[in-house]
Amino acid sequence: MPLTLTTTDPRTGVSTDTGIEPTPDEVVDGIVERAVGAMEVMEGRDRAARAEMLRAIADALESRRDLLIPIAQAETGLTEQRLNGELTRSAFQFRLFADAVEEGSFLEIMIDHSGPTPMGPQPDMRRMLVPIGPVGVFGSSNFPFAFSVPGGDTASALAAGNPVIVKAHSAHPLTSRASFDAIRAGLEEAGAPAEAVGIVYGQAAGSRLVAHPALTAVGFTGSLGAAQHLRAIIEKRERPIPFYGELQSVNPLIVTEAALEARSVEIAQGLGASVTGSAGQLCTKPGIAFVPDGERGDDFAQQLAEAMSGAEPAVLLNGRVLDSFQAAERELEAASGVESLLGTRGPGADSGGFTVAARILRVDAAAVSAEHTAEAFGPLVLVVSYRDEHELVAALEAVPDSLTASIHLEESDIECIAPLIPALGEASGRLVFNGYPTGVRVSWAQHHGGPWPATNSLHTSVGITAIRRFLRPLAWQNAPQALLPAELRDGFSGAPRRIDGVLMLAS
């Protein structure tokens, strides 16, 4: 008898049997092989059908809201409000990619007609992006919808025309299965091949999936340890495949003296909400806040403590997150010059399950080194008191490159802050002004990546350009019209095309 997977309610710490068995190797192989077959079917359908499929999945997810939310609550400890918002976001992502599929720019169509050039007469060249093949998706524990089975990796890989095989996260197997059922219902509703999306359970099945010769890419959001495990498997593959992983991010936030003078309470409340939202378990959580020292800075710290002490009890996602949060807390507390302004290590006031207290630690900028700037994944922020811009710049250098960098400033600061912007842009993927990095907007222009160790800095897992991770260029030289894809034929006008170097809009 194979062991079945368990699930644990983080609010109580009580584990129950899910009845789900780990997926055996041969079943994993079969799922991948059928995905290859599904891809062929998908290739025979047009972009309108693909968009319809994505919208049907969005509808199926939303129509199961009342079923999905309580399952996810019991497996993640996240609030109903947060999970409702996340499911809305997941459905929105599928619909936004449907829009992008219909719009067609993502194909990057280019046509260069034959003709004379400085290198003599040259052939007709036509290029567009085509789907890469079956994609493996490994979601994260902190986003059971938006970065898991029905998440952005799944949506963007499907939008690109690829089949997807998801490895269910061990911390929310029931949510994964229920989400998968919703997706399958959406596929059926749209008349798309059922095997366009598959799911496997258990770590061994995930390893088998990544090793499968037919897999062409892996989208991953999760822990560094799991990422290293999967990368080691990829290294052993005969044919290497891209691994799109998001790793860690400390997300510095800077408050100027003028901003503090103008709206100290407002920033304290906003920052407190950003640090404690989702129990601080967001990759974009601002983990380190640079605040001017002196009386205003002390007042701000007090206001921040008030804001954060009023937050809901912080239930962490699982025992592993709890352990690593407490280890990070311990290391930060022991780092030189650090004092605690709010909270204590150990179980929070509401001590059921994996609950912890929200924490504020503080240190002088002059004392900041690498020991102060590790990510603590949970409701903790380190306030760094800086005396002047010189101290600020020096302390920022100890902060690892991140997904985001935020700055609260006033109109009067702009001239003085402008010289800092290039360095902040080099050290992050997104610059946030007078706002907070959490609550990542999903839109065309969004970007979710940053220089190492945040992610591989060339790609993004949020926003429309996430689709490009799962496409590859293919060129046709002097091809007969009948053998070209419809989008590359003469006279097609259903997507923007660059013709002889000139960008033309669709008509």
Add this chain to the structure above:
Amino acid sequence: MPLTLTTTDPRTGVSTDTGIEPTPDEVVDGIVERAVGAMEVMEGRDRAARAEMLRAIADALESRRDLLIPIAQAETGLTEQRLNGELTRSAFQFRLFADAVEEGSFLEIMIDHSGPTPMGPQPDMRRMLVPIGPVGVFGSSNFPFAFSVPGGDTASALAAGNPVIVKAHSAHPLTSRASFDAIRAGLEEAGAPAEAVGIVYGQAAGSRLVAHPALTAVGFTGSLGAAQHLRAIIEKRERPIPFYGELQSVNPLIVTEAALEARSVEIAQGLGASVTGSAGQLCTKPGIAFVPDGERGDDFAQQLAEAMSGAEPAVLLNGRVLDSFQAAERELEAASGVESLLGTRGPGADSGGFTVAARILRVDAAAVSAEHTAEAFGPLVLVVSYRDEHELVAALEAVPDSLTASIHLEESDIECIAPLIPALGEASGRLVFNGYPTGVRVSWAQHHGGPWPATNSLHTSVGITAIRRFLRPLAWQNAPQALLPAELRDGFSGAPRRIDGVLMLAS
């Protein structure tokens, strides 16, 4: 006294001292550090200035044609005509990237205004691509201009706004130095920072370059062994960087029965020229040709032998290329069922230096396996005789994925060939119809990459999209206008922009 680099004339095999010393470690470090400074200067200049810089480099290269060609001839053994064409191509590449820089699409500007969404009110998001940082370029021996110091990697990395440090190829150090001098003259002419392009000599200097913390990407064209050496260095870096390498490609070419009937002599002559041009030392050389068996096939083989025996003597680039060509020849000759139709192993008729004979080998499709489908870098083609489409499809499966796949067909074949196209597209980066894969057109729509082991299939080293390898996305959230790059400000119209999801042309 440090040893100096030697250079060898492949036409005679005679080596001479160049007087060039290998670059010491501390000099390499200084070059990279000054490149970082040059990047800051480049960031302060606009796109018009960048385009001017690229055009000035093109002009400087062409104005030194009479100097550069003889140096390259003596170091590569390539013909004057070929080298003249290659220099023209190199200059054209710089000018084409200048056009692309001015056109501005490569910035991928997207702006999403703030406003209500299904997830509530959302902030203003603006995104574009920014330069990644100093890029290391390792050129190839077979393209002393177009894939070396003044090659596509250098042009695309500069066009993206990055400084470039080139490692001079050990087989053409003098050509590298003379090309570098031309580029420096172009930079000076355009008022660009001289340190925007640097050069280092010697393998140790190349290793030091790749290990330097400030390097952000490597563009590589060359041997698998050198690639593995550099990848091992990258693996040891604290911060990983992308390695864009092109490795090997056998480039299958298919001739249908109808095409053979219609234009056997024409195809034989075209294929012969493609196999022997540049002594067969092109990554896109068609190395394996599938031809119907029987009388027509025999005639074709005879015609091909006539075409290739009339080719100029094949002078290989250097002793290493000679050794590996002869090893590949030997292995192919020993593979089961292979017969020789033209040439013999060993020195060619004109036996000075690294000269070899052009070779045609032949095998039945039914006998083809992996031992027949390795790349032989030099003037050799394996003719595979197939009896029917079934044999053709089966034999194609033994061919490793390649940069290109070519097919010679007639109008009457289209219906019957159409089902083969998806598999050929999966196994290559470029499909060539009724033509030859060599003589790669440089244009917007061109693509030079293919599934592993040809390259990492997601990127290209030829064509305008090569620029994207050296750019990364950066997003601005709610940024004050004054802190935005000019291209992201309200009212800018000097490049295409996507605004609230709608693509807008420049005006």
